Amino acid sequence: MDPFVIAPVLPPFVDLVGTAVFALSGALMAARLNQTFVTCAFFALLTGVGGGSVRDALLGQPAFWLRDFWIAPVILATATFAWFLPRRWWEGRWLEWADAVGLAVFAALGTAKALAFDVAPLAAVILGVVTGCVGGIIRDVIAGVPSILMRPELYVTAAALAAALCAGLLLAGLAQPLAMAIAALAGFALRAAAMVWRIELPAYSREA
Incomplete structure (x- = not known):
């Protein structure tokens, strides 16, 4: 057996944790915009499974949440929790912090998952970035707010760090749960630093 092939079995709770945190960011976006509970639940679903669904489509696999008994109930429970949460408890940057956690966890x-399906390492990293970023980007587009993708602060870069580190650690033979945990923490740390200290990438400014 090729020593670099990773068993295609991921801890179920990892999907649930990442989905719940990302779903919370979607639900809070709807709450911030003073939308109905239906919109809150829809945003939670869209954000929670959007990136993973695109990843699975590119892998030629059924979307991960369609055959998981717990994903949809967790998303609905998260939306309900956000709906009844007083605004004073989360107003501020809670949405951004929830999104940062989901970004890092889903990127790893x-x-x-991509490596588990024998995807080439660089392509696996790209799929990790897609998994971490696309749900939030779709959420912002549907909400009609400027996407984080169009701002210079580190976002995709944090997802890329988590994805690249995860790939490197797994290919080096580190145990899957530990590799994913280290990678997710690194990606979250970079995103958190960018939020706290306004770390940004330089914008294109070359004159003709």
Whole structure:
């Protein structure tokens, strides 16, 4: 057996944790915009499974949440929790912090899953970035707010760090749960630093 092939079995709770946190960011977006509970639940679903669904489509696999008994109930429970949460408890940057956690967890998860299907390492990293970023980007587009993708602060870069580190650690032979945890923490740390200290990438400014 090729020593670099990672078993295509990921801990079920990892999907649930990442989905719940990302779903919370979607639900809070709807709450921030003073939308109905239906919109809150829809945003939670869209954000929670959007990136993973795109990843699975590119892998030629059924979307991960369609055959999981717990994903949809967790998303609905998260939306309900957000709906009844007083605004004073989460107003501020809670949405951004929830999104940062989901970004890092899903980037690592997406990379591990791609490698499990024998995807080339660089392509696996790209799929990890897609998994971590696309749900939030779709959420912002549907909400009609400027996407984080169009701002210079580190976002995709944090997902890329988590994805690349996860791939490197897995290919080096580190145990899957530990590799994913280290990678997710690194991606979250970079995103958190960018939020706290306004770390940004330089914008294109070359004159003709």
